[in-house]
Amino acid sequence: MTRYLARRLLLTIPVLFFVSLIVFSLITLIPGDPARIMMGEEASREALEVLRKEMGLDRPLILRYGIWISHVLRGDLGRSVRDRRSVMQTLLQKIPVTAELAVTSLIVAWAIAIPAGALAAWKRRSAIDYAATTVALAGISIPNFWLGIMLIYLLAVNARLLPPGGYVEPWIDLGRNLKLMVMPSIVLGTALAALVMRLLRSSMIEVLGSDYVRTARAKGLSDRVLIIRHALKNAMIPVATIMGLQLGGLLGGAVITETIFAVPGVGRLAVDSILTRDYPMVQGVVLFAALAIVAVNLAVDVVYAFLDPRIRLEERSA
Amino acid sequence: MKRLLVLVVIAVLAFTSISIAAPRRGGTIRVGLNADPPNMDPHQSTAAVDRQVFQNLFDKLVDINQDLEIVPMLATSWTISENGRVYTFRLRTNVVFHDGTPFNAEAVKYNFDRMLDRSFGSLRFSEVNLVTNVQVVDNLTVRITLEKPYSPFLSIMADRAGMMVSPTAARQAGKGFSLQPVGTGPYRFVEKRPQERIVLERFDRHWDRNAGNAQQIIYRPFTDENARLANLRAGELDMIDAVAPSEVPRLRTDPQLKMAERVGIGWQGMWIQVESGIFANKALRQALNATIDRRTLVRVVFGETAEPGNGPFPPGMFTHSIPANSRVPERNLDLARQKLREGGQPNGFGFTLKVTPGRTPQQVAQVIQSMAGEVGIRVNIEIVEFGALLSQLDAHRFEASLLGWSGRPDPDANIYGFFVTGGTLNNSAYANSRVDALMDAARILTTPEQRRRAYTDVMNILNEDLPYLFLWWPKDYKVYSPKLQGFVHVPDGMMRFRHVWLNP
Numbered sequence: 077m078t079r080y081l082a083r084r085l086l087l088t089i090p091v092l093f094f095v096s097l098i099v100f101s102l103i104t105l106i107p108g109d110p111a112r113i114m115m116g117e118e119a120s121r122e123a124l125e126v127l128r129k130e131m132g133l134d135r136p137l138i139l140r141y142g143i144w145i146s147h148v149l150r151g152d153l154g155r156s157v158r159d160r161r162s163v164m165q166t167l168l169q170k171i172p173v174t175a176e177l178a179v180t181s182l183i184v185a186w187a188i189a190i191p192a193g194a195l196a197a198w199k200r201r202s203a204i205d206y207a208a209t210t211v212a213l214a215g216i217s218i219p220n221f222w223l224g225i226m227l228i229y230l231l232a233v234n235a236r237l238l239p240p241g242g243y244v245e246p247w248i249d250l251g252r253n254l255k256l257m258v259m260p261s262i263v264l265g266t267a268l269a270a271l272v273m274r275l276l277r278s279s280m281i282e283v284l285g286s287d288y289v290r291t292a293r294a295k296g297l298s299d300r301v302l303i304i305r306h307a308l309k310n311a312m313i314p315v316a317t318i319m320g321l322q323l324g325g326l327l328g329g330a331v332i333t334e335t336i337f338a339v340p341g342v343g344r345l346a347v348d349s350i351l352t353r354d355y356p357m358v359q360g361v362v363l364f365a366a367l368a369i370v371a372v373n374l375a376v377d378v379v380y381a382f383l384d385p386r387i388r389l390e391e392r393s394a
Numbered sequence: 395m396k397r398l399l400v401l402v403v404i405a406v407l408a409f410t411s412i413s414i415a416a417p418r419r420g421g422t423i424r425v426g427l428n429a430d431p432p433n434m435d436p437h438q439s440t441a442a443v444d445r446q447v448f449q450n451l452f453d454k455l456v457d458i459n460q461d462l463e464i465v466p467m468l469a470t471s472w473t474i475s476e477n478g479r480v481y482t483f484r485l486r487t488n489v490v491f492h493d494g495t496p497f498n499a500e501a502v503k504y505n506f507d508r509m510l511d512r513s514f515g516s517l518r519f520s521e522v523n524l525v526t527n528v529q530v531v532d533n534l535t536v537r538i539t540l541e542k543p544y545s546p547f548l549s550i551m552a553d554r555a556g557m558m559v560s561p562t563a564a565r566q567a568g569k570g571f572s573l574q575p576v577g578t579g580p581y582r583f584v585e586k587r588p589q590e591r592i593v594l595e596r597f598d599r600h601w602d603r604n605a606g607n608a609q610q611i612i613y614r615p616f617t618d619e620n621a622r623l624a625n626l627r628a629g630e631l632d633m634i635d636a637v638a639p640s641e642v643p644r645l646r647t648d649p650q651l652k653m654a655e656r657v658g659i660g661w662q663g664m665w666i667q668v669e670s671g672i673f674a675n676k677a678l679r680q681a682l683n684a685t686i687d688r689r690t691l692v693r694v695v696f697g698e699t700a701e702p703g704n705g706p707f708p709p710g711m712f713t714h715s716i717p718a719n720s721r722v723p724e725r726n727l728d729l730a731r732q733k734l735r736e737g738g739q740p741n742g743f744g745f746t747l748k749v750t751p752g753r754t755p756q757q758v759a760q761v762i763q764s765m766a767g768e769v770g771i772r773v774n775i776e777i778v779e780f781g782a783l784l785s786q787l788d789a790h791r792f793e794a795s796l797l798g799w800s801g802r803p804d805p806d807a808n809i810y811g812f813f814v815t816g817g818t819l820n821n822s823a824y825a826n827s828r829v830d831a832l833m834d835a836a837r838i839l840t841t842p843e844q845r846r847r848a849y850t851d852v853m854n855i856l857n858e859d860l861p862y863l864f865l866w867w868p869k870d871y872k873v874y875s876p877k878l879q880g881f882v883h884v885p886d887g888m889m890r891f892r893h894v895w896l897n898p
Contacts (some may be wrong), residue, residue: 108781112788115440122523126515153497159572164590213677225620232628240628241621242614243590244889334515336621340590348430348589353781 088370095366102143110353131157154356163360174341179325180257184265193276212270220263224336227259241338260337268322280311318378324369412582421896422610424623426634435572436557437509437516449890451578454556458882462803464548478543485534489601491560492582499536503528504561518555532792543838549804580606580892608896633874654872654883660801663865666794669823677737679860686767687725692866695757700866706808708867710885712842713805718853730769744772748795750780755796763846787821824861
């Protein structure tokens with residue numbers, strides 16, 4: 077297992093390198109001079125020249141990349157060209173926010189999807205199955221921005237049950253922090269739940285039809301024990317893959333939800349930085365998002381091994 | 395009889411003293427902005443939204459009032475020399491920066507040096523580069539000499555270039571001043587978390603004892619206009635900047651909220667590239683212009699949230715009443731057809747109209763498309779990302795494009811750079827030596843009457859040449875809780891909170 081992990085970790089280095097190279101080239105391909113965009117509607121030639129030089133735009137692309145990567149290797153992600161803020165510090169401010177939202181959204185998604193998926197598979201073609209499918213489809217089809225605004229008007233403006241948006245660190249005010257997470261987690265969670273639920277349902281149906289389940293049933297195991305102890309665990313393998321991808325995606329920031337609920341996370345940082353062509357900040361965000369996806373995938377592989385001992389054994393014999 | 399009169403007077407006095415409530419101290423003003431202010435250094439700032447925070451963090455040499463007149467701020471009085479080149483400012487006494495540094499003539503000189511230092515690269519450089527000398531006459535008198543007369547100079551001092559930063563803090567922080575800005579304003583900087591909040595706190599040593607009623611101001615960015623309004627409705631904000639046009643009629647009668655509304659100082663319309671291509675032909679520009687019904691366009695797209703316009707001077711500016719600026723032309727299809735024949739395209743022609751993404755620019759483009767289509771002018775609408783569009787306009791690589799200007803209080807800043815030959819903002823590549831000479835003259839002329847005459851001549855030429863079709867003047871909106879008192883809506887759209895207070 078350790079060797080397996082070590083090999084996977086080493087593989088992430090070239091992945092991150094290529095991601096950074098691609099991002100660096102792509103962002104410079106976006107039309108529009110970044111210095112000009114920063115200056116907005118008023119631009120004077122003198123100021124433009126100074127700004128271009130300061131942003132290093134007068135140097136060739138490959139040199140700029142080289143300088144950047146050499147700094148990154150020394151742990152220095154640079155400073156925002158907009159206000160000299162340290163990219164690393166800004167990221168460290170945003171990541172916990174986004175991570176919290178990602179985790180709470182996944183909890184909402186699981187709380188809906190796992191019971192609903194298992195029930196739908198168990199009571200296939202029943203009213204429960206159709207109801208679960210309908211709710212799942214609704215969750216996928218309703219756009220986040222619409223659901224978000226509706227929730228704000230219902231729960232914050234009319235009922236005054238929850239604050240409409242914003243963020244407070246949990247160590248400053250835990251109660252308010254959790255209240256603030258409710259609506260964005262519902263918006264993100266319901267959208268994710270649909271996919272997980274559909275996947276779990278089909279995977280579960282397959283497992284329920286397999287030989288060992290029939291044997292277990294013949295042994296006289298109750299349905300509840302059968303489903304929770306045996307079928308669900310095996311049906312979770314494909315689901316874990318999807319959840320891993322979802323978590324990775326969430327860590328990259330949920331732009332629309334963050335915007336509507338004024339959650340100061342990685343997603344809004346990414347969008348603001350791209351719109352203002354704040355290169356160092358964009359690079360930092362993307363590097364983090366790539367790192368998050370790689371790390372989550374690694375974690376998912378470890379979870380596989382836990383869910384299915386055969387994967388562990390294969391690795392040992394290989 | 396006499397006694398009755400006294401009683402009446404007493405009653406009236408009592409009544410008025412009740413109705414004019416005294417400002418209350420304390421509380422936190424929570425403001426929803428439409429974007430996250432990127433930079434807190436007025437000498438480096440580029441984004442318009444930065445200026446909202448600056449109004450309360452910094453004082454300027456002078457300010458503008460509701461009627462766009464120059465009023466004292468850090469300078470209590472000033473004189474302008476006969477030749478219009480020397481400005482002598484008398485500065486306010488007992489002013490200190492938030493870090494304790496005294497504000498005086500030396501501080502003013504330092505601020506100009508900083509803006510004019512090429513190696514520092516201030517974004518204000520082009521606004522103050524006519525300054526050739528800043529002389530400290532005595533501790534509280536500073537004399538600024540310009541290379542040539544420049545009548546908009548005071549209005550420049552009422553904006554970012556006139557905001558005074560602490561020399562001590564600025565020397566120490568250099569370019570990093572933005573992270574810990576220090577001014578003399580009624581509120582001092584506490585913290586800024588990107589995309590989250592900016593916190594200002596009352597500065598106890600501010601020179602104006604009546605300023606800074608609230609203890610704190612918190613700015614929060616909401617890029618989504620629905621979410622911004624919802625937060626105000628939920629009681630999480632006290633004031634928001636800008637609302638969706640569709641919300642305006644409902645807000646006007648909303649008993650729970652107050653709305654301030656007035657025409658701003660910016661202009662909107664269509665750039666036409668006149669150097670090459672189909673629109674190098676003036677008659678064709680005139681033909682297009684004659685097809686546009688500005689009143690209908692505004693009614694369809696903006697409802698009550700804009701006014702049809704025909705020039706760069708919205709209502710409120712002293713140059714507004716110039717007929718070529720304020721008279722909105724009627725649509726005239728016969729004239730359009732006649733101009734098409736004159737231009738050698740009797741059956742019409744086609745051109746590409748570039749617009750930024752978003753619902754409003756596309757709606758405007760579609761209305762123009764259908765209006766122009768009636769005489770055979772085919773408009774091909776192309777959506778281009780804002781940054782990319784700016785580059786194309788700078789390079790004059792376009793035929794026509796919808797893009798406007800947020801506006802400045804002095805007429806010069808609403809016209810000069812856009813139409814002077816070779817100007818950085820002259821997207822049309824328009825060149826007319828007569829217009830250049832008249833606009834230069836208007837910079838030297840000192841009385842409003844003389845300047846109005848010069849701009850009248852400019853506008854008559856621009857309305858004939860049409861390098862830009864001025865179409866509408868947007869209104870500025872602020873929506874706020876009834877708890878917020880004493881807000882004065884200045885047409886520049888800036889939220890000045892120094893004399894605002896919160897009722898419980």
